[in-house]
Amino acid sequence: MNTLSPTWSAGRFQLDLGRPLVMGIVNVTPDSFSDGGAHADPGAAIRHAQTLVEAGADILDVGGESTRPGSLPLPQDAEWARIGPVLQEVVRWGVPISVDTYKPRTMRLALDLGVDIINDIDALRMPGAEDAVASSSAGICLMHMQGEPQTMQQQPHYADVVREVGDFLRARADAMLALGVPASRICIDPGFGFGKTLGHNLELARHLDEIVAHGYPVLVGVSRKSMIGGSSGRPVQERLAGSLAAALACVAAGARIVRVHDVAATVDALKVWTAVRG
Numbered sequence: 001m002n003t004l005s006p007t008w009s010a011g012r013f014q015l016d017l018g019r020p021l022v023m024g025i026v027n028v029t030p031d032s033f034s035d036g037g038a039h040a041d042p043g044a045a046i047r048h049a050q051t052l053v054e055a056g057a058d059i060l061d062v063g064g065e066s067t068r069p070g071s072l073p074l075p076q077d078a079e080w081a082r083i084g085p086v087l088q089e090v091v092r093w094g095v096p097i098s099v100d101t102y103k104p105r106t107m108r109l110a111l112d113l114g115v116d117i118i119n120d121i122d123a124l125r126m127p128g129a130e131d132a133v134a135s136s137s138a139g140i141c142l143m144h145m146q147g148e149p150q151t152m153q154q155q156p157h158y159a160d161v162v163r164e165v166g167d168f169l170r171a172r173a174d175a176m177l178a179l180g181v182p183a184s185r186i187c188i189d190p191g192f193g194f195g196k197t198l199g200h201n202l203e204l205a206r207h208l209d210e211i212v213a214h215g216y217p218v219l220v221g222v223s224r225k226s227m228i229g230g231s232s233g234r235p236v237q238e239r240l241a242g243s244l245a246a247a248l249a250c251v252a253a254g255a256r257i258v259r260v261h262d263v264a265a266t267v268d269a270l271k272v273w274t275a276v277r278g
Contacts, residue, residue: 009184010139011116023259024057042085056267063100104128134179146195201227212254221259222246
């Protein structure tokens with residue numbers, strides 16, 4: 001088991017994991033499940049990113065392709081056309097910048113611009129992805145997904161979801177270590193909602209400490225997801241309270257980064273949670 005570093009080494013930054021960090025979501029997409037393309041225009045996305053920073057986001061996560069259940073792959077050139085102009089601006093702000101992509105060429109272009117983190121739903125399994133990031137100094141987030149976005153929610157199946165997700169993430173982290181990537185650059189994400197039923201998601205959340213025990217910083221993305229709707233009965237735009245409850249439960253179990261849409265509310269919730277815990 002790896003011993004958790006007190007910092008996450010991410011490009012230009014050594015991110016202090018002594019408190020939970022908030023990663024603000026910047027969807028430069030016309031078809032996001034959560035915000036319906038509200039920030040699809042680069043100018044709107046940049047303004048939204050500024051709002052998230054002002055609200056207290058520790059990291060900005062910029063993505064140009066929706067990976068909601070049933071979504072189709074986006075050509076790389078189209079993805080870069082969406083996020084390239086946004087990255088050129090936000091990378092100058094002095095804030096850690098993450099790129100949400102599984103495409104090796106997008107990773108290389110983003111790293112050339114100076115982004116700090118590659119956040120990959122496919123855990124760097126696409127040919128060329130490992131090579132694209134291994135020799136950089138970027139932080140790496142490896143996520144578990146069963147199947148692919150287009151079909152992942154049709155019939156997800158596990159014998160033991162916690163063990164299988166943990167084994168996959170440990171194997172992917174080991175693969176990066178074998179390439180010479182230091183453990184301090186690696187973060188893992190159990191992939192709530194990616195090829196998992198409501199029951200699978202809840203089981204992962206209940207036993208998140210077992211994922212944390214692998215010794216890498218754990219990032220969780222539960223914001224507004226179907227597991228929140230399935231538990232609360234609320235539609236997407238009414239899932240703030242449920243999202244905060246899930247995020248705090250994950251942080252209590254050891255998650256160090258929460259990826260969220262509602263940054264201001266999450267920052268406040270974490271401040272109060274931290275104060276109560278002393």
